[in-house]
Amino acid sequence: MQKMIYSKYSNERAEEFQIRTDICEEKNRSRFVRKVACTDKSREHLQKIEYNKDVLKQMFESTNIRINECQIEDGTLILEYLDGESLETLINNAIEADDIAQAITLITQYKNIIRTVYKGSEIKYTDQFYRIFGECQLPEQLIWTRNLDIDLILPNIIIVGDTWNVIDYEWTFDFPIPLNFLFYRAIKCFVFGNSQRAGALEEILYREFEITKDERTVYDTMEKSFQRYTKGDLISVGEVLNDNFAEKYINIPSLLEQKLITTEVFWESGDGFSEIQKERIKTPIEQDIRWNIDVPVGVENIRIDPMMGSGIVIIHELVMVTSDYEIMAQVESNGKRIGDSMFLFVSDDPQLYIKNWKNDTKMIRIIMSAIPIEQQQLENINETVDVLYQTINENEQQCRYSQKRIDEYAVMVATIQGENEHLKQKINRVCLSYENSRSWKMTRCLRGVMAFCREHRRVYHVLKAGKILLKYGPRELKEEFKGYLIRRNSNLDCFDIGIPNVTHSISDNEIIYNQIDRMAKCEKKIAVHVHLYYEDLLDEFVYYLNNIPYSFDVFVSCQASANKKRIRKHLSRISRANRIVIIECGNRGRDIAPLYVWLAGEIKNYDYFLHVHSKKSLYTGQERVGWRRYSLNALLGSTEIVQRIFTLLESDRNIGLVYPDNHPDVPTMAYSWLKNEAGGRQLLEDLHVPFSSGFFLYPAGSFFWAKTDALKPLFDREFRIEDFPEEQGQTDGTLAHVIERSTSLISKNRGYHDAIVDYEEGIIRIDASFKAFRGYGYQCVETLYAELKEKKTVSFDIFDTLITRCLMEPDDLFYIMGRRIRNEYGVNIDFFKRRKQAEINAGQKQGIRTTIYDIYDELGKFEEIGCELAQELLQMEIAMEKNLIIPRRDMVEVFNKLKTNQNTLILVSDMYLPSSILADILTDCGITGYNEMIISCECGYRKDADTIWDYVFTKYGKDSFVHVGDNPRSDWQTLIDRGIGVPWIMSSKDEMRFTRDEELVRESSGNCIKSIEYGLLFNQGMYNSPFVLNSNGMVEFQNAWTMGFSVFGPLFYGFAHWLNQTLPNDAILLFLSREGFLLKQVYDIVCRSQKEKRVSKYFLTSRRAASVASIESWHDIKEILAKDYDGNVGQLLWNRLGVKTTQKYAEQDIRITDDDHTALDELMSLMMDDENIDFAQFEREKRDYLKYIEQIIPRREWDKAVVVDVGYAGTIQYYLAKIMNQKLAGAYLASFGNTKPDKIGCHMDVMYKDTTDFNRVIFLTQLFLEAALQAPCGQLICMENDSFAGIQPRYKNDGDVSYDIQRLQEGIFEYCRRRAFLQEKYQIDENYDFSIAEKIYQKYVDGKCLSKELASIFTVEDSYCRNRILQFDYETNSWK
DSSP states (O other): OOEEEEEEEOTTSOGGGOEEEEEEEOTTSOEEEEEEESSSTTHHHHHHHHHHHHHHHHHTTTSSEEEOOEEEETTEEEEEOOOSEEHHHHHHHHHHTTOHHHHHHHHHHHHHHHHHHSOOBOOOOOHHHHHHHOSOOOOTTSOEESSEETTOOGGGEEEETTEEEEOOOSSEESSOEEHHHHHHHHHHHHHTTOTTTTTHHHHHHHHHTTOOHHHHHHHHHHHHHHHHHHHTTOOOHHHHTSHHHHHHHOOHHHHHHSOEEEEEEEEESSSOOOSSSEEEEEEETTSOEEEEEEOOTTOOEEEEEOOSSSEEEEEEEEEEEOSSOEEEOOEEESSEEETTTEEEEOSSSOOEEETTOOTTOOEEEEEEEEEEOOHHHHHHHHHHHHHHHHHHHHHHHHHHHHHHHHHHHHHHHHHHHHHHHHHHHTOTTOOOOOSSOHHHHHHHHHHHHHHHHHHOOSTHHHHHHHHHHHHHSOHHHHHHHHHHHHHTTOOOTTOOOOOOOOOSOOOTTEEEGGGSOOOOOOOSOEEEEEEESOGGGHHHHHHHHTTOOSOEEEEEEEOTTSOHHHHHHHHTTOTTEEEEEEEEOOSTTTTHHIIIIISHHHHTTSSEEEEEEOOOBSSSSSBOHHHHHHHHHHHHSOHHHHHHHHHHHHSTTOEEEEEEOOOTTSOGGGGBOGGGHHHHHHHHHHTTOOOOOSBOOOOTTSOEEEEGGGGHHHHHTOOOGGGSOOOSOOOSOSHHHHHHHHHHHHHHHTTOEEEEEETTTTEEEESOOOGGGTTGGGOOHHHHHHHHTTSSEEEEEOBTTTEEESSSSTTHHHHHHHHHHHHHHOOOOOHHHHHHHHHHHHHHHHGGGOOHHHHHHHHTTSTTTHHHHHHHHHHHHHHHHHHHEEEOHHHHHHHHHHHHTTOEEEEEEOOSSOHHHHHHHHHHTTOOOOSEEEEHHHHSOOTTTTOHHHHHHHHHOSTTEEEEOSOIIIIIIHHHTTTOOOOOOOOHHHHHHHHTGGGGGGGGTTOHHHHHHHIIIIIIIITSSTTOBOTTSOBOBOSHHHHIIIIIHHHHHHHHHHHHHHSOTTOEEEEETTTHHHHHHHHHHHHTTSSOOOEEEEEOOOHHHHHHHTOOSHHHHHHHHTSOEEEEHHHHHHHHHOOOOOSGGGGSEEEEOSSOOHHHHHHHHHHTTOTTOOHHHHHHHHHHHHHHHHHHSOGGGGGGEEEEESOSSOHHHHHHHHHHTSOOEEEEEEOOSSOSGGGGTOOEEEEEOTTSHHHHHHHHTHHHHHHHTOOSSOOEEEEEEETTTEEEEEEOSOOOOOHHHHHHHHHHHHHHHHHHHHHHHHOTTTTOOOHHHHHHHHHHSSGGGBOHHHHTTOEEEETTTTSEEEEEETTTTEEO
16 A cells, blocks of 8 residues: 655646656555646656656766656656755755865766766757747857756755766756756756855856856746746746735735634535534644545535635645545635635635545545635735736637637638539538639530530531530539430430549559450340339430340339330330330339349349339439439440440459449438448348448449349348338338348358449449548548537537547457456356346346446346356446546547537437446546536437437527537437438548458457457557548548557567567667667567566667777778768768768769779778878777677676667677677567678577568668657767766767657557556457558558658658658658
8 A cells, every 4th residue: 555645736837737746655665756647738748757768868878877767657657766865955065064175076076967968069949949938049159958957956966875866857858958058047946045155156156157147147038938838827826925925915924823724624414514524623824734534434525614714725635535546626616716726715714615526435635735814915815816817818818719710720721622522522511612613614515515506507516516515514414415315315325424544543442444344245144123113214224224235134113003015115225135024013112122022033043133223312302313324324324334344243353243433412421321220230130141330332322233143142031022111201211221231241241342433533443432431531620620619519429439449349348358257256157148148138127227237236146146246347347448448539629629619518428337437437538527418328318219319409409509429320310310410420440441451350359359459559549530531531640649659659569579579588688779769668668568578778879880899900991881872982981980081082972882892992992091090099989889888788798688679781780799709699670681790690580581571561661660760869979988977978960859750759659558558457468469560560651641741750861871861752652
């Protein structure tokens, strides 16, 4: 059990920096320090502190300064607790003892170490500098430096023995800052509050550190700006109670006369607060109130009276402690809140209430300050606070206005980008203005016709004009003109559908239409079924069926009242129709029932069949000519089209269905089950076909060519006409709608593929198309927010909308529980089956109001489980839900924007978890501040039953209401049917379906380990955002964090896991700089969850440092220079040898390749006469480098050393082995070509060798890897022996890691941390599968998956081979 002995809140800071620092003591009396984020935004600040630690450790590695260790565990930063004296204390002691020499020695030592470590950088005023330290101008001669810890002041250095320990590195910045600013802060802190030090001693120190008065003036301004940056809009207690404020408003002596503060706590057990149920404590006025109160059983709420009388109360900690957890109290009061934790009480009876009281609370822990203030003095304070709040409100109002304008501009930009596609798609719910005078375009063809006819009066020229119309006219006029000709029985053979030639690149699943051969002859049996409900369309079908160039039989189903003689007469004009069969049937089952009831026995005997019908309306009551003609054109538009379709059907592509791609009249949501899910599940279960939920493609509208065998199960099903409901104008939910959606799933289950025809774009897509969803691809946070904010009430679905699980399927939770039950309780049961049955049993008794508690009451009735174990499993399920549920970050951002906009926000969910549990889960996910949560198990209504919305509308109305969710039926269709237009967002799983990543994880069904593994990768990573797909249905990463988490994180985690599997237990891992800076951190994170961990060290090196230190002869020099190079000779010698020569040959250009050393031989002959080539320099570098190596790893352990790197030829391993005269082992992610260590007998373990397929992927993407693995320090040039500080590294000035690459690396770390946490909880690394990381990396490390902004962050410096900087170019998808 841990005991907290000290706690400090940094709650006077801006929200993103608010943290709590605790000192905790274990049972064994050992202590540690804990830093906890007080807000969601400040979690990132904790991660930055851990990152700062790694940066500073590298910089101070060769000094006697040690950076205090820290690591993030479950979102909390854990640091070492150190016993020792601060450097400030030692200097103070020396001054008080009149030992000035010792004080000066300590100060000088401090100054020299800092100056040795922080080398000079270029003077560069960056945007970050101005944002944090303000606009200022400093003298030019100052030393500027990167990665400066500006809190590296005397109190923050703790001395233990001979080691100086840095304990606070929170404020470390990676952009250039004047080094003297740190010394200025150190001096200011040292003399602050001590009048004896201020003055003469202060001036002596400024002179010692060479800080001028002009500098100090600028530093004063920088410090004030920095304080504003850390505090944001908050007013600190120090500012409220500063000297002037206190003198003006508070009579401090009179306050101190009141010696004790009386604090009372009142219990409420259902009958209100009373004087009988209370406890009291008295605290000296100069002390904080610290009180641990045991809570009686049955308490439903409490009230805290912090003091008797008016004043200010500052809450440092108010925590409810239960048997299982601790939770921060959310406080309300009868006073005025100032900031997050300060309250001003004008009343003489101050009261605090806890909003989120937990009935299972066992104890309350209170730490707060109470400052009594006399009543008459409060008026001035209250007035001042009101003025301050007024100013804050005005500022916030201005910010909201500015944000509103920004959002409006963002929406305008997004709208303009998507407008062209929206015009094509004609999305029903989005009405966009026509662009570039669409009316002019619509009439262009008519003007052409009129002009042509005026010039040429002959009739046949009208047909030529018609060609112009069909080629250039808008779709509506094309179809109208064609319909006219059909009605006039005109021959349309002269008209061409006009399939365009495709010149752009296509996806793997796309075929260019015009490149498909035309099948001249087909001997297979072909049937055509036409359901002719509207006889007036008969001529249209005759025209299209005449485009079939093969023999076929025609089956027509029609109304009993139809004129069958007329129908047969018209059909006889079809030239290749052998047999014509006409059957009478009603419209029951529409076009589907005739096919699978009346004609099934006939058509199933054919090899192929075509199904078309005369439907005029589609989901609406209005005629949709465009949709029907579009479908007919796609399947029968010309003889050529039919011939190409049959080439596909007869090819080895195994095509089972051919149908048109999406038409704009078909709503996007139609590509889901909607109201038909229950019927779909039943039908597919009867046919033994796996059910697929979410979005999927099928012949929407039921126009298709089919290989009869592909739909054999439907013909063999032997439907009866009574299976279909009577026709009542239904728009959805009938057996016909179910069968329509099932065709593609049935065909694919029999091993066939779909061919989806998009003749307008000249493409046929196999199995997948995103055309119906292109409008969705233009959505983003800004566009969704802009759509929602105009509504008064915004409703959100919860699961898969605001939050999701780190699982591929929700029910996989029960498989994981079953595994834990076997391991932890020794009970071997099919828990999944029992848990699902218990839910059914509870539902039969409780109905819609079934809760998780009802389910576990039923579970306890199973003999092998029992009531006691059932209650333990109940708590296990709740705890696992909390562990595995994660926020959908972009949707939480939309939610919070609406909260700031003061919309009414409600949450609506069909769920068995009650709101009390869900509220805790949502809080952990950063979702608070909603007006109401409406849960089916509590209100008795459900979304999927279409009963909840009337209940919602009675409370919130429907006039200014909108709902957001991911379920097409319960979140969209039920509201559309009520006339309410709603946006929708995709779940992670639906997004995966469009990119085919779902195929990667099908094996995870029922496999609890893979379900968590894939759930982490996809739900928390790649598809966490509902806006990750672009308008082509491809993943397009918009931010570096997500790419780091989803693509690089799994690869590097797998590499760390492989290292632990492969290397000996006593191996000492040397992670080579600079790539090793990140890889070591990943390894350390991964190994926290492993049983065994090798010693790991970050090892400073480079090709230049290692190779030069190994030089002993001219042969060695030639070997170093023989590597490919194209550039200036002088740069070559400097970059590879550290040689600056004054000889003229250095000005020449040279090209060296592996195949041609002619130029190198000539250069070597010139170099041998060059006195600048100094072998003594090479010897010095070797001597200093060996000293560094011995500091890192003692010579006696060199045989255990294994160098670790990404790859690729083992060059550094080779040179280090020569320096050390030791057969040195190496471990690599990949290796290419001829590896060097083999030449001198050194062993190499390689994860991806030349013989593996993935090795080539690494080879092609190595520049992306190098860019992702940048380190915050420059490339090592060599080691130098400093007379004071000892062996020190000398770096190139190229250690600037951009903010975006830092975010990418934070994503990598977060993936590794999260996976390591899940490994600790659920052992998901058993039977580790490396293939998923390989497949994802191979698929997504590609410029096609990057936004333009994200592509620009990938840069690589290459001075060793080309003396250039490479950057990834978005436009050409290549490195330049």
